Amino acid sequence: MKRIRSASAWKRTAGAVMALGLIAGACSSDDGGDGGDAGGGGGDSVVSDDTTADAPDETTADAPDDTVEVVQSSGGRLASVQSADVVNCGGNDGLAGFGIIDADGNFSGFDIDFCKVIAAAVLGDAEKVNITPLVAAQRFEALKGGEIDVLIRNTTWTASRDGAEKANFLQTTFFDGQGFMVRADSGINTLADMANTTVCVLTGTTTLLNLNAVLGDQGIPFTALEFEDNAELQPAFVAEQCEVWTSDASQLASFAEGLDVETSILPDIISKEPLGPVVADGDTEWAQVVNWAVMATIQAEEFGITSENIDSFNDSGDSGIRRFLGLPIDDGDGNEIIAEVGLGLPTDFASNIIRQVGNYGEIYERNLAPLSLSRGPNALWTDGGLMYVPPFR
Amino acid sequence: MTDTPKTAGEGVYLGTDITLALAARDEAPLHSDTTPGKWVKDNLFNSVMNSIITVVLGVAVIFLLTRAAQWVISEEWRIIQVNLRNFMVGQFPRDELWRLWWSAYVLIVGIGGGVGALAHNAEDDAREKGLEYKRSSWLDLLRRFWPVLAFVALMTSFARTWLPYVGVLVALALVVAARTAGWAMPAPVRARAVQFMAVAIVVSTVILAGTSGLVAIVAGLVAYFAVASETSRRFEGSDARSTLLRQLAPIVVGVAVWFVLDAVAVDGFGWEDWGGLHLTLFATVVGISTGMPLGILLAVGRRSELPVIKGFCVLFIEFVRGVPLISLLLFSSFILPLLFPLSVAVPETLTRAMIVITLFSAAYIAEIVRGGLQAVPQGQTEAAQASGMSAAKIQRLIVMPQALRAVIPAMVGQFISLLKDTSLIATIGVAEFFQYSAISNAQPEFLGKEKQIVTYSIVAIGYWAFAYTMSKESRRLEAQLGVGER
Numbered sequence: 001m002k003r004i005r006s007a008s009a010w011k012r013t014a015g016a017v018m019a020l021g022l023i024a025g026a027c028s029s030d031d032g033g034d035g036g037d038a039g040g041g042g043g044d045s046v047v048s049d050d051t052t053a054d055a056p057d058e059t060t061a062d063a064p065d066d067t068v069e070v071v072q073s074s075g076g077r078l079a080s081v082q083s084a085d086v087v088n089c090g091g092n093d094g095l096a097g098f099g100i101i102d103a104d105g106n107f108s109g110f111d112i113d114f115c116k117v118i119a120a121a122v123l124g125d126a127e128k129v130n131i132t133p134l135v136a137a138q139r140f141e142a143l144k145g146g147e148i149d150v151l152i153r154n155t156t157w158t159a160s161r162d163g164a165e166k167a168n169f170l171q172t173t174f175f176d177g178q179g180f181m182v183r184a185d186s187g188i189n190t191l192a193d194m195a196n197t198t199v200c201v202l203t204g205t206t207t208l209l210n211l212n213a214v215l216g217d218q219g220i221p222f223t224a225l226e227f228e229d230n231a232e233l234q235p236a237f238v239a240e241q242c243e244v245w246t247s248d249a250s251q252l253a254s255f256a257e258g259l260d261v262e263t264s265i266l267p268d269i270i271s272k273e274p275l276g277p278v279v280a281d282g283d284t285e286w287a288q289v290v291n292w293a294v295m296a297t298i299q300a301e302e303f304g305i306t307s308e309n310i311d312s313f314n315d316s317g318d319s320g321i322r323r324f325l326g327l328p329i330d331d332g333d334g335n336e337i338i339a340e341v342g343l344g345l346p347t348d349f350a351s352n353i354i355r356q357v358g359n360y361g362e363i364y365e366r367n368l369a370p371l372s373l374s375r376g377p378n379a380l381w382t383d384g385g386l387m388y389v390p391p392f393r
Numbered sequence: 394m395t396d397t398p399k400t401a402g403e404g405v406y407l408g409t410d411i412t413l414a415l416a417a418r419d420e421a422p423l424h425s426d427t428t429p430g431k432w433v434k435d436n437l438f439n440s441v442m443n444s445i446i447t448v449v450l451g452v453a454v455i456f457l458l459t460r461a462a463q464w465v466i467s468e469e470w471r472i473i474q475v476n477l478r479n480f481m482v483g484q485f486p487r488d489e490l491w492r493l494w495w496s497a498y499v500l501i502v503g504i505g506g507g508v509g510a511l512a513h514n515a516e517d518d519a520r521e522k523g524l525e526y527k528r529s530s531w532l533d534l535l536r537r538f539w540p541v542l543a544f545v546a547l548m549t550s551f552a553r554t555w556l557p558y559v560g561v562l563v564a565l566a567l568v569v570a571a572r573t574a575g576w577a578m579p580a581p582v583r584a585r586a587v588q589f590m591a592v593a594i595v596v597s598t599v600i601l602a603g604t605s606g607l608v609a610i611v612a613g614l615v616a617y618f619a620v621a622s623e624t625s626r627r628f629e630g631s632d633a634r635s636t637l638l639r640q641l642a643p644i645v646v647g648v649a650v651w652f653v654l655d656a657v658a659v660d661g662f663g664w665e666d667w668g669g670l671h672l673t674l675f676a677t678v679v680g681i682s683t684g685m686p687l688g689i690l691l692a693v694g695r696r697s698e699l700p701v702i703k704g705f706c707v708l709f710i711e712f713v714r715g716v717p718l719i720s721l722l723l724f725s726s727f728i729l730p731l732l733f734p735l736s737v738a739v740p741e742t743l744t745r746a747m748i749v750i751t752l753f754s755a756a757y758i759a760e761i762v763r764g765g766l767q768a769v770p771q772g773q774t775e776a777a778q779a780s781g782m783s784a785a786k787i788q789r790l791i792v793m794p795q796a797l798r799a800v801i802p803a804m805v806g807q808f809i810s811l812l813k814d815t816s817l818i819a820t821i822g823v824a825e826f827f828q829y830s831a832i833s834n835a836q837p838e839f840l841g842k843e844k845q846i847v848t849y850s851i852v853a854i855g856y857w858a859f860a861y862t863m864s865k866e867s868r869r870l871e872a873q874l875g876v877g878e879r
Contacts, residue, residue: 093822093824093828093832094828094831094832094835095835096835096836096837096840097837100832100835100836100837101479101483101484101824101829101832102836103475103476103478103479103836104478104487105478105479105482105483105484105485105486105487105668106484132742132822133822133823133824134822135820135821135822137723137727138726138727138821138822141726141727141730141731145730145731145739147730147739231831231834231835231845234841234843235843238843254837254840254841255840255841256841257840257841258839258840258841258842258843259841370837371837371840
């Protein structure tokens with residue numbers, strides 16, 4: 001009798017541990033759902049955000065704050081990057097144009113180049129980068145855990161990520177938005193033409209939520225055909241299982257290039273997807289360093305400085321350009337001084353960035369032009385785009 | 394089934410009928426002397442129904458084969474050519490590829506030589522005991538490993554330089570040379586085949602990954618065991634000097650090797666730089682070779698009469714088996730780093746994944762082994778106890794060999810699913826063999842070109858080649874050990 005009781009005690013314990021395991025599994029799958037993939041539409045699912053927000057209320061309100069403080073007080077990220085002599089970036093290994101492993105086994109892409117920009121600015125060598133490929137669900141955990149110094153992985157800037165995810169979004173490097181692609185001969189030119197059509201869309205991302213919201217608000221009836229990723233969706237679109245393909249405009253443009261059928265992308269953009277570098281909350285010094293390094297590429301394009309012509313600016317008379325490039329300037333008393341802006345960056349950081357990686361336009365040309373992505377909203381403000389940075393002085 | 398019609402009431406035992414049938418089968422020649430034409434007529438067109446089935450299936454097979462051949466010829470294989478290195482070794486630095494080749498060569502020499510020596514030892518052993526021993530020929534090796542060889546040939550054919558051809562040919566030549574040399578070694582050298590293999594594995598790892606951290610420790614351990622077996626062979630006496638040498642020398646040499654390797658600090662590329670098929674195979678080998686001993690311990694522990702040990706083993710096995718591998722991997726990737734104190738460096742994602750894979754396969758292997766343990770009759774243990782063997786010896790010499798022999802098919806089945814399960818590490822951002830299919834299709838050059846069918850075919854052939862070889866080897870092992878015949 002006694003023995004039977006002890007056996008059932010063991011069973012109870014086992015049951016409790018397995019229940020714990022299930023909870024752990026559930027939590028991790030919450031994280032998995034959390035955040036989707038910005039490349040395929042970005043955005044958090046509302047449900048998982050609520051879970052994260054509610055959790056602290058149920059337990060003690062202080063606990064999560066404490067944890068965050070401990071993580072953040074490790075601070076001094078700039079110093080640790082300098083002593084490690086390498087910038088650890090979280091990136092994507094499978095998104096054409098933004099972050100991908102190329103045939104030589106190297107990471108390349110728009111986001112990867114911005115990681116190199118940071119390395120060139122902080123360490124003076126664009127090659128001193130270590131890219132950790134992350135899946136969408138891992139990215140904020142990696143940032144919070146300090147595994148990576150900066151996250152540049154086609155990540156959409158949203159309020160909940162700035163807030164609940166304890167992330168700090170910096171200068172947007174690419175303004176994306178959800179668009180619609182149709183066959184050129186489909187006769188669909190506006191959203192209203194999409195009435196009673198079938199729309200191919202990615203499941204589990206904000207793309208579907210946006211689609212339902214926008215078309216629902218306008219009272220346009222449609223059928224959604226859902227897919228896990230764009231590579232699976234493409235054959236369905238080609239086989240005319242759906243008339244419309246909705247995804248991030250950048251994705252649509254890059255897939256359109258490889259298709260055998262003539263397509264056109266509607267002018268309607270129904271969401272805002274600003275993508276840019278992200279650092280962990282709480283280290284302002286490091287955030288500023290990353291931010292100004294990234295903004296230097298945009299300022300360089302505005303000045304017209306490229307990796308090709310940068311040497312011709314050595315004799316420039318423009319004090320703005322001289323200050324930007326870390327060249328000696330007249331301090332007004334006839335003394336030649338080199339401006340020090342006090343960001344913790346070398347005075348010639350902009351010059352290093354431009355020489356080793358290039359200005360924003362060059363980075364764009366190198367990575368995104370082959371996917372036939374036009375500059376659109378990513379043009380300089382002087383050309384009617386959104387790329388506008390504060391002055392370097 | 395026999396052709397003789399059975400008539401009731403003939404007074405013959407049914408059992409005799411079966412015995413006779415079996416005897417007839419045994420006496421029937423393996424290759425009958427029928428002509429091909431007669432064989433076809435007898436087997437494919439022996440009735441109207443069978444003729445129709447033959448024709449229909451034949452047309453279907455020919456149609457499918459033609460379509461497949463057409464596809465192979467017309468398909469653009471550039472995506473594999475361009476990404477060949479990615480599929481094979483992932484992001485391993487391209488100007489350091491010599492490390493992979495040389496570590497493979499050393500491994501081939503070590504394993505090939507060791508296997509040759511062990512085969513010769515086995516033959517000597519069999520002859521000494523007056524048993525029959527079937528020497529395996531080169532043709533046997535080809536028959537055993539043709540799927541892997543065919544896959545290597547297929548992948549090499551995608552190479553755009555001559556270097557991989559040379560590398561593969563050198564490797565094949567080394568296999569032949571090493572096995573022949575191993576066989577030809579004098580008996581005292583052959584007796585040390587296992588140590589030789591262990592040292593070769595360590596050297597191969599050092600060439601590839603350098604001596605950072607774990608490698609130096611493992612090298613020290615290997616040195617310890619190698620020297621221990623050497624000294625126990627040389628100094629058998631029970632005098633003080635022999636005992637001292639036996640016990641001290643391995644420790645001194647082991648520690649020396651560890652420290653020297655650690656101090657020399659050969660540089661290399663650890664597994665965070667590995668990828669592709671190389672990583673897939675490595676993860677499988679690690680999962681098998683560390684999961685199996687752990688699994689055996691867990692199985693024995695589960696049958697233990699000590700409640701704490703038994704309880705722990707049951708909890709562990711049932712927890713791990715009750716959770717999908719993918720959720721354990723996600724746990725290792727997301728939750729585990731948060732549990733580490735800040736002062737302790739969190740291990741690499743891949744290291745954590747390897748630990749999870751090992752524990753996962755250990756739990757499954759434990760249950761398989763337990764099944765084998767239950768198949769061993771209690772009388773075996775009792776007989777061994779009666780003859781005065783210790784509990785550990787009973788397990789090691791009586792129970793475990795019989796238990797493991799009985800579960801080879803299930804065990805190899807587990808190994809094969811482990812090989813395929815390693816593709817799940819892609820979900821935590823580690824680019825292994827399978828993942829490169831998605832990556833190469835997302836490259837700007839191939840985006841939207843629908844080359845998934847090409848890459849997935851190659852990946853499937855790769856997994857199949859290794860899984861099928863494992864399965865063949867397991868059947869060969871079963872035949873050798875006579876599983877299912879007793």
